Amino acid sequence: MKLGAAARYGLLTVAGVVSLAPLLWMMVSSLKPGGAIIASPFSFDPGQLTLTNFRSMLETIPIGTGFRNTAIVVLVKGALTMVFCPMAGFAFAKYAFPGKRLLFATVLTTLMLPTLVLLIPLLLEMSQLGWVSTFQALILPGAIDAFGVFWMRQVIMAIPDELLDAARVDGAGELRIFTSIVVPVIRPGLAALGVLTFINIYNDFVWPVVAVNDEQHQTLQVMLAALAQNIRSGQLGADWTSVWGQLLAASTVAAIPVLIVFVVLQRHLIKGVMAGSLKG
Amino acid sequence: MATLTEAATTRRSAQRTRRPRVKAAPYLFVAPFVLVFAAFNAYPIFFALQLSFTNWHGAGALEIIGFANYRYLLTSPDFWQSMATSGVLWLLVVPAQVLVALTIAVALRKARFRGLFSAALIAPFVTPLVAMAQVWIILFDQDFGAVNHGLSSIGLPTIGWLTTAAGAKVAVALLVLWRTTGYAVILLMAGLSTIPTEVYEAARIDGASAWHQFWSITVPLVTRTLSFVVVIGTLTVFQLFAEPYVVTGGGPFNATRTAGLYLYKHITNSDLGLGAANSMLLVLMVLALSLASIRLLRSREDS
Numbered sequence: 001m002k003l004g005a006a007a008r009y010g011l012l013t014v015a016g017v018v019s020l021a022p023l024l025w026m027m028v029s030s031l032k033p034g035g036a037i038i039a040s041p042f043s044f045d046p047g048q049l050t051l052t053n054f055r056s057m058l059e060t061i062p063i064g065t066g067f068r069n070t071a072i073v074v075l076v077k078g079a080l081t082m083v084f085c086p087m088a089g090f091a092f093a094k095y096a097f098p099g100k101r102l103l104f105a106t107v108l109t110t111l112m113l114p115t116l117v118l119l120i121p122l123l124l125e126m127s128q129l130g131w132v133s134t135f136q137a138l139i140l141p142g143a144i145d146a147f148g149v150f151w152m153r154q155v156i157m158a159i160p161d162e163l164l165d166a167a168r169v170d171g172a173g174e175l176r177i178f179t180s181i182v183v184p185v186i187r188p189g190l191a192a193l194g195v196l197t198f199i200n201i202y203n204d205f206v207w208p209v210v211a212v213n214d215e216q217h218q219t220l221q222v223m224l225a226a227l228a229q230n231i232r233s234g235q236l237g238a239d240w241t242s243v244w245g246q247l248l249a250a251s252t253v254a255a256i257p258v259l260i261v262f263v264v265l266q267r268h269l270i271k272g273v274m275a276g277s278l279k280g
Numbered sequence: 281m282a283t284l285t286e287a288a289t290t291r292r293s294a295q296r297t298r299r300p301r302v303k304a305a306p307y308l309f310v311a312p313f314v315l316v317f318a319a320f321n322a323y324p325i326f327f328a329l330q331l332s333f334t335n336w337h338g339a340g341a342l343e344i345i346g347f348a349n350y351r352y353l354l355t356s357p358d359f360w361q362s363m364a365t366s367g368v369l370w371l372l373v374v375p376a377q378v379l380v381a382l383t384i385a386v387a388l389r390k391a392r393f394r395g396l397f398s399a400a401l402i403a404p405f406v407t408p409l410v411a412m413a414q415v416w417i418i419l420f421d422q423d424f425g426a427v428n429h430g431l432s433s434i435g436l437p438t439i440g441w442l443t444t445a446a447g448a449k450v451a452v453a454l455l456v457l458w459r460t461t462g463y464a465v466i467l468l469m470a471g472l473s474t475i476p477t478e479v480y481e482a483a484r485i486d487g488a489s490a491w492h493q494f495w496s497i498t499v500p501l502v503t504r505t506l507s508f509v510v511v512i513g514t515l516t517v518f519q520l521f522a523e524p525y526v527v528t529g530g531g532p533f534n535a536t537r538t539a540g541l542y543l544y545k546h547i548t549n550s551d552l553g554l555g556a557a558n559s560m561l562l563v564l565m566v567l568a569l570s571l572a573s574i575r576l577l578r579s580r581e582d583s
Contacts (some may be wrong), residue, residue: 041426095306121324251411274470
């Protein structure tokens with residue numbers, strides 16, 4: 001459909017503003033004194049801005065611990081995913097081996113499986129292993145990502161076989177071929193997978209909220225949700241003007257790292273999302 | 281495909297003579313995936329299937345009770361209410377999302393600053409859900425929220441967003457729409473980019489109107505991507521957990537207790553056998569819905 005240019009840019013601008021408005025509102029409001037968030041939610045007075053909300057937020061939740069835990073999970077789980085997915089993708093793309101079709105069908109089925117289904121049995125498995133409220137529980141069950149395997153296979157299939165065969169003739173082993181030919185070639189695809197993986201793990205909530213029930217291992221997102229619940233149940237007092245400010249400050253602090261990563265690497269992210277559609 | 285397999289076979293036989301250990305290589309490469317999958321996906325699923333036929337509460341031996349859990353759920357008003365809630369959210373989210381995302385993707389196709397717009401549109405998708413859920417709680421508060429503040433300042437009546445059944449469903453649906461529509465736009469843009477521009481030129485020469493071009497070229501050619509968007513939307517809505525969990529806690533009066541949230545209730549109640557049965561029903565539901573969406577859109581493609 002051909003839209004007039006004015007209509008086209010009008011529509012896109014409205015869509016862009018709607019997308020960003022709640023984010024901007026969150027950040028600006030987190031800097032306002034509590035009363036102002038309620039009395040004049042749309043006002044903006046630079047002279048009024050204050051860090052009070054951030055200071056009281058620091059007193060309410062151990063956000064440093066949350067950040068540390070999230071960082072550990074993101075780094076270890078992210079690294080495992082980034083190694084395991086290209087490895088499996090390489091096997092699926094460049095080898096013929098008995099069992100390959102079945103295994104690959106498994107990957108595709110996993111893509112459709114609701115994560116909630118695994119919640120109960122996985123939790124029981126964790127308690128049998130004695131892993132409840134440990135980093136293993138947060139990291140290992142998600143150390144592989146079906147979409148990542150699927151997509152890495154697509155990317156690696158594009159590498160000409162001749163390139164790999166030439167290396168074999170020169171006497172390179174299979175592992176060597178993977179590390180010094182495949183991995184450098186797929187670096188752009190790997191970068192996209194990295195951004196997607198980072199965002200998914202950083203924002204993950206459902207599994208961490210089930211797998212961890214002590215504060216020591218709580219991730220940032222779980223901490224935030226707990227804060228919200230305490231507020232709803234009135235545990236932090238009825239003075240909403242002060243708790244809302246804290247809540248917005250905590251949300252802003254939780255959102256900023258991932259938004260920075262996004263702004264710097266958004267091209268890779270969009271490429272990864274698009275790959276999902278074209279290949280799917 | 282035939283040549284590809286052929287090439288693979290010849291390559292393999294060539295390697296076998298030259299390098300016998302190459303046969304182990306693919307297995308070593310898939311080993312981590314297989315191990316993680318077996319330990320944390322396959323085993324739990326079979327365990328869940330087994331549990332769903334027991335009345336296990338988290339301790340003691342497994343006692344098989346046949347289909348009792350399934351019978352209980354399928355005759356339980358709570359179960360059906362949770363399914364209906366997910367169904368209503370599906371109706372509020374998916375059609376609107378397809379319509380809005382397709383319109384934006386078409387507008388974006390020939391626009392300048394495409395990267396900038398795409399980035400703005402997908403920013404909600406990367407922002408932590410839990411953080412945005414808090415923002416929603418505050419924005420949609422009945423007495424002090426910015427949304428009602430805005431409504432009353434232009435002379436409209438305020439709405440009990442989080443305190444009435446209908447309002448809460450709409451507020452949760454808006455959060456889902458806000459977070460995932462940009463993702464759908466990017467998917468659809470990728471789909472649109474595969475349509476050759478010559479097709480449109482030919483249509484223009486034949487005198488096809490803009491609307492006609494949209495309806496008989498764009499929509500049919502992007503059907504595959506559209507069905508993908510619908511399937512993803514369906515999976516998202518029927519697995520919805522964190523949004524209602526954080527924003528409304530499933531309330532008011534279970535109005536936003538989705539299928540996912542109801543499933544979670546079995547965990548907090550330690551009704552694990554029942555919960556496992558509920559999981560299995562959810563899998564069947566999601567698979568049926570995904571296949572139906574694909575079927576429906578495929579048949580449109582054929583006609």
